[in-house]
Amino acid sequence: MARDRELTRVADGIEALVMWVRRQAPSQVSSSTATTLDTLQSAGPLRISELAARESISQPGMTTLINRLEAAGQAERIPDTTDGRATLVRITTVGRTVLADRHEARASALRVELAGLNHDDREALIAAVPAIERLINRNRN
């Protein structure tokens, strides 16, 4: 089926793009740390176990990660008033700044590369962005 071949090509393209970005913009913070901060920013305070599930790492792994973020002042633990066993984690102002800086650094590196493309390629990429956004947000629970 031609459609399936085309989807394979898109999948290959995305896969190659992911590898390429990793090479272009090596980040200082670990990827779990960055995505956890990102989740905290967009989804508000969450439990340790909820964060662990979202990031696909173990609960002790997330506890350690949050310890690091807390030591760096980028997140803080606050009590869950509805359940004394649980702890909610909230991103701090410092954390938001760190996230914004990292994001800007990577986007800026990408912009340089994108600017080197010809007009049609740039247009094709711009036209694909809404599809990318819907792809990403489809399975948000």
Place this chain on the structure above:
Amino acid sequence: MARDRELTRVADGIEALVMWVRRQAPSQVSSSTATTLDTLQSAGPLRISELAARESISQPGMTTLINRLEAAGQAERIPDTTDGRATLVRITTVGRTVLADRHEARASALRVELAGLNHDDREALIAAVPAIERLINRNRN
């Protein structure tokens, strides 16, 4: 400048896509291992130091990584006949299989997600693939 805003949006989209893929298709092998195997497959036998430079890790780090690959039978050291100090690393048949399997697993997971999009979004993504390929291959030395 409107063009710069649009490039920023593309960069943001790609950045979000990279995070999304990492969540969708958590890989068993480490990312350096995968990209090193990928480099060995596409660029042929290379020196340890050349591989280290391409993957942006230290030379001892690459030595260790190659030790792991060699122990797993996925790569092998061969002498560099032009320089007795150097070692060339070559991907094995097993390595090619591992790489193909990993690639297929990720692409297949992506295809499932892509198949859930509507027609126009799929077309937009398919249309963007050539641009992605040129973006990635622009700075190949």
Place this chain on the structure above:
DNA sequence: GAAAGTATATAAGCATGTTATATAGTTGAC
């Protein structure tokens, strides 16, 4: 109000990286 369940923390260990340095081979000046 105790037994069972759940949320987080701690402990021990493994994988994968780092810097500093050692070893082996190469090259160029004399």
Place this chain on the structure above:
DNA sequence: GTCAACTATATAACATGCTTATATACTTTC
């Protein structure tokens, strides 16, 4: 031709960021 300086890889010691197994503290249910 040989020796000093350079280069490629390996080894050593350590850091980070995960893992599984288990302990602790709290909650729920009967």
